[in-house]
Amino acid sequence: MGRTTLDTAALAHELRLAVMRFSRRLRNQRVDTSVTLTHLAALSTLKQHGPMSPGELAGHERVQPPSMTRVVVALETAGLVTRTPHPTDGRQVVIELTPAAEEMLTAEAQAREAWLAGRLHELTVEERAVLREAAEIMGKLAGG
Amino acid sequence: MGRTTLDTAALAHELRLAVMRFSRRLRNQRVDTSVTLTHLAALSTLKQHGPMSPGELAGHERVQPPSMTRVVVALETAGLVTRTPHPTDGRQVVIELTPAAEEMLTAEAQAREAWLAGRLHELTVEERAVLREAAEIMGKLAGG
DNA sequence: TATTGTTATACTCTATAACTATA
DNA sequence: TATAGTTATAGAGTATAACAATA
Incomplete structure (x- = not known):
């Protein structure tokens, strides 16, 4: 095992610890408790990449489809996304930001x-x- | 709002998204399912800083004391830490790595x-x- | 009274497995 | 059959509130 390998292992260790603590800290710093960081991440992806299916969204966020289903249901209930049938493929649905979500993302970007x-x-x-x-x-x- | 402020807000946004996805990815990459990343983080802290109370450990890990209680209970059940009374303060307990934990941390450092x-x-x-x-x-x- | 730790309870996030509808 | 999505269920991780023991 060469020096680079040793360095990489040590870095993996340090990076893992730092990222875990940092992400915990971030998660606990949410002020507007009505929209969680997970929901925000999904909204940000939709903002960045435009309307997409739940499956695509799950892929972007690196979660499994059932997990994204729950997020989408919550966002739809909150009036932040719409679920419309795919124009040609009846199995798919298209998730899209509502004007309310666009407004929220813009207005609360700094505060959040x-x-x-x-x-x-x-x-x-x-x-x-x-x-x-x-x-x-x-x-x-x-x-x- | 100056240029630095704008840059900082944008960086906050990008960094938050990146850290969230990265931490999710890390959490899901555990191979040895018998010890979770949260437990490993606590063990690593004990390895790094030596024996300490649950409260101190919670402080290090940036979690609330009840959360750490659960982690410590699980680790004790797994035979990876011991809980002994504090020598002078009867309210406190001292959490310490067992030889089994030391061995595990050393042996599986790369694999993990x-x-x-x-x-x-x-x-x-x-x-x-x-x-x-x-x-x-x-x-x-x-x-x- | 203040501090340390634990117990009780609940919520968020995520997963796997099984099911439905459509291709 | 294969794919997209959802429902059902479970488990990890964390929090707040209430409690017990000790200082």
Whole structure:
């Protein structure tokens, strides 16, 4: 086992611990309890990629379809997404953001991430640059 | 709102999404289902900082004391930690790793993080360096 | 009275398995 | 048969509130 392998194992260890604590911290910082972070993540994906099926959404969020079904039901109940039949494939449905959701995402963007943004603001420019790159790399790791 | 503030808000958004997906992915990659990642995190903290009370452990892990109680009970049942009375303060108990836990942590260190280490190995040296720095920064953000 | 830890209870998030409807 | 989605069920992880023991 070479030096790179040792380094990688150590990094895996540290990164796992840091990400777990950080994600817990993030999850507990929600202020608007009416919309959870999981719901927000789904809404953000719809905002970013446009209308899609529950299956596609589950793929994007890296959860199983039944998990996404529950999220979509909750969002529909809250009036934040609509479920309409797919135009050509009767098995599929299309999930789309409502104007209310668009408005909410826009209006509360800053407020929702206030804690994290505040903490990030305390960092140096260099540290933020590191996190910006790291976010991209983690996205790649999670997505592949 | 200046440019830095805008950048920070955008970074908060991207970082939150990336960390959530990444942590989900990590949580689902456990192979040895007998010990969950949450339990492992607690064991790693004990390994790193030595014996401590449930309250201290909860503080380290950034969870509430009742949550840690459940983790400790599970770990004690599994024979991975011991709960002994504090020598001078009768209210407190001291949580300590058993030899079995030490052995497990050492022996399975690589195997447990196999997925992540494998993925990290595919990255460039520069990307790993970014994640190494990011882990430290996220630890700081989670801990403060 | 204040602190430490536990118990009781409930909610969120996620999974797997089984089912329905459509292709 | 295969695919998309949902329902049923279960389990992990966490929280708040209430309680017991000790300082």
